[in-house]
Amino acid sequence: MPDIPGAGPVPTAPDVVIVGTGPNGLAAGVTLARAGLRVELYERDGQIGGGLRTASLFDSDIVHDICSAVHPMAAASRFFREFDLAARGVELLSPEVSYAHPLDDGRAALAFRDLDATCAGLGRDGDRWRALMRPLAEHSTGTVDFVLSGQRALPRDLVAPLLLARGMLVHGTRLTRRRFRDEPARALLTGVAAHGVGKLPSLASGAVALLLGHLAHTGAGWPLPRGGSARIADALAADIIAHGGVFHTGVEVTDLAELPAAKAVLLDVSPKGLRALAGARLPSRYARALDAFRYGPGAAKVDFLVSEPIPWAAPEVGTAGTVHLGGTQAEMFRQETLTARGVRTDEPFVLLVDPAVTDPGRARGGVRPVWAYAHVPHGDPTDPGDLVRDRIERYAPGFRATVLAQRSVSASGLERYNPNYVGGDIGAGAMTLGQSVLRPTARFDSYRTPLPGVYLCSASTPPGPSVHGMSGYLAALSALRREFAIRTPPPLGPVETGMFTK
CATH class of the missing domain: 3.50.50.60 (FAD/NAD(P)-binding domain)
Structure with missing residues (x-):
């Protein structure tokens, strides 16, 4: 510092x-x-x-990210492009798999930075994924600059807002249920939409899915800062x-x-x-x-110190920089919509990062940090520790046995930590x-x-x-x-x- x-x-x-x-x-x-x-x-x-x-x-040699951990926008935004983090010694490390989405049947969908590799893994939905993401990736700078401009001026790239509008009308509405044939592709995109932290589907969540989704297939992907x-x-x-x-x-x-x-x-x-x-x-x-x-639903955060890499049932999930734990598209639609209505559920959407996957220096002798948060109702005071741990265990049997220490912060606790997170709303x-x-x-x-x-x-x-x-x-x-x-x-x-x- x-x-x-x-x-x-x-x-x-x-x-x-x-x-x-x-x-x-x-x-x-x-x-x-x-x-x-x-x-x-x-x-x-x-x-x-x-x-x-x-x-x-928990350990003086191991650091934990207290709030945000993964930063696709820090690599993509106009401000940071001009500021040039790399020239200032900040190394953004990009995993080959930007994010993963495990399913209960042992399958997992993977979003590689390589778009073709992603499409190959999605089988008969691969061409549809490519048709959605490739045009956005080809207009990535224009897409990012339009979304991050505040929309108060005519965009330089006129194609970008048209691509977004077209995609939102499909993937921000119930039409998205029919866009992909198989569950892996449906879940893979819906997990990104859930970053909007609100009712699913919605036009806003559709925009989030398109913005973050295409960035997963760009050069920087979804990077973590070294250290x-x-x-x-x-x-x-x-x-x-x-x-x-x-x-x-x-x-x-x-x-x-x-x-x-x-x-x-x-x-x-x-x-x-x-x-x-x-x-x-x-x-x-x-x-x-x-x-x-209006403020949105809350986030409830859990930091774990674990003795080894997470024992995912689908081992390939362990190569991803970010993991979405939400189940099927239908399950995420239900859970996120209930959460937005203020109804607490036992199977919330959980976003997880094992930083040492991308930045091996974050681990010491096998011991490593794990970062995770669940979407919960606005202002929820409930300790999320057991809830999040059980959610991880569902897709990584044996995870509990690896936990050496944990710290939980409820949604209401997040607001006490940072008043900008009203009711635990990390989206402000x-x-x-x-x-x-x-x-x-x-x-x-x-x-x-x-x-x-x-x-x-x-x-x-x-x-x-x-x-x-x-x-x-x-x-x-x-x-x-x-x-x-x-x-x-x-x-x-x-x-x-x-x-x-x-």
């Missing part, structure tokens, strides 16, 4: 104050500091990063510090009045957090709109089609609040959840234009080759 200055006097008053150092707060900090502004960042926790934290939980997710946060923080930024960690801001005077304030917080910080300062109409913002807002674009309210500039100089830059703004940095980046560009008359985005790469004008 870079040497982060603590709270203390700074030479001059800041131009910009940022509250929250999740990936979007850090992306905003990089962008604004690169524009030559004096930036200060406040973090209530002792460690920066938000969803990008890594820590030793853990905190490496990404460290690289962002190092750049901010190199451009004069100052961090205040272990400082909880409870009211906007506690912040130093600055021309712009960017808040990497949820709408609920904005309401708390702003209090009665917000116009009543805007406050009511924030109160109407329900992923419905309308709320994917109009986050958190119906405003053309979603980042600008009615308060002078105050902007929202969290995942509760477009384009929404995942570690892509675009919410912070786009909020920072809005603040640069409106508060500082800077209209040319600053360069983000490790070597600055041009100048921007104020």
Whole structure:
């Protein structure tokens, strides 16, 4: 981790104050500091990063990703493409099998980075999978940039939104039940759709399936950072510090009045957090709109320390970077829809990562971390330990015997850990089609609040959840234009080759 200055006097008053150092707060900090502004960042926790934290939980030699672990969007988004993680020493490791989906009959569907290998494994559904994914992969940059743009401008690649729309009308509706002939292909795509954490099927989940699904077959696939997710946060923080930024960690801001005077304030917080910080300062109409913002189902997390690789019934699952435990398409439709309605089930969708599969350095003498979370009703206080362990055991008999230690965090506990995860909603807002674009309210500039100089830059703004940095980046560009008359985005790469004008 870079040497982060603590709270203390700074030479001059800041131009910009940022509250929250999740990936979007850090992306905003990089962008604004690169524009030559004096930036200060406040973090209530002792460690920066938000969803990008890594820590030793049971063994000092083995680290666990506390929130996010796998980062396809960090490899694909415009912000990170320009920031260039590789040039800053962050190595994104890509497994040959991006994700796997085991079934009860001993079969498993595998999404290789090699599209042809994936299609070969799907038998008579292979051609249909290729027809769905290849056009998106051929327009991958355009597809990613359109989805992560906030959809406020005409896309550069006009084909990308047409491909998405066509695919969503099939795979975001009940038509998807008939698209593939056999269960492996149906389950393989539905497991990706479940990353939308909501009712299945839906147009929003269809978009998620197409976006993440095609990225599994691109060069980077679904990568993990060598050494853990905190490496990404460290690289962002190092750049901010190199451009004069100052961090205040272990400082909880409870009211906007506690912040130093600055021309712009960017808040990497949820709408609920904005309401708390702003209090009665917000116009009543805007406050009511924030109160109407919908949060989605929760996630309940379990970290395991195990003595050996997971004993999957289908051994090939052990080659995947990510594993979806959801059963058949019909089972996932039922479970995810019940969860979205607030009904707790005994067989929830579970997303699992065995990091040492992709990054062998994460294991020590056979002992390794396992990262897993279940989708549960919003705010569920139930300890998920037994639930998740049993879910893994169903597809990996003998897993229980390998567990040396475990730590469970309920959905309500996730909110206590990070207030942005309201009710355990790690997406910072329900992923419905309308709320994917109009986050958190119906405003053309979603980042600008009615308060002078105050902007929202969290995942509760477009384009929404995942570690892509675009919410912070786009909020920072809005603040640069409106508060500082800077209209040319600053360069983000490790070597600055041009100048921007104020």
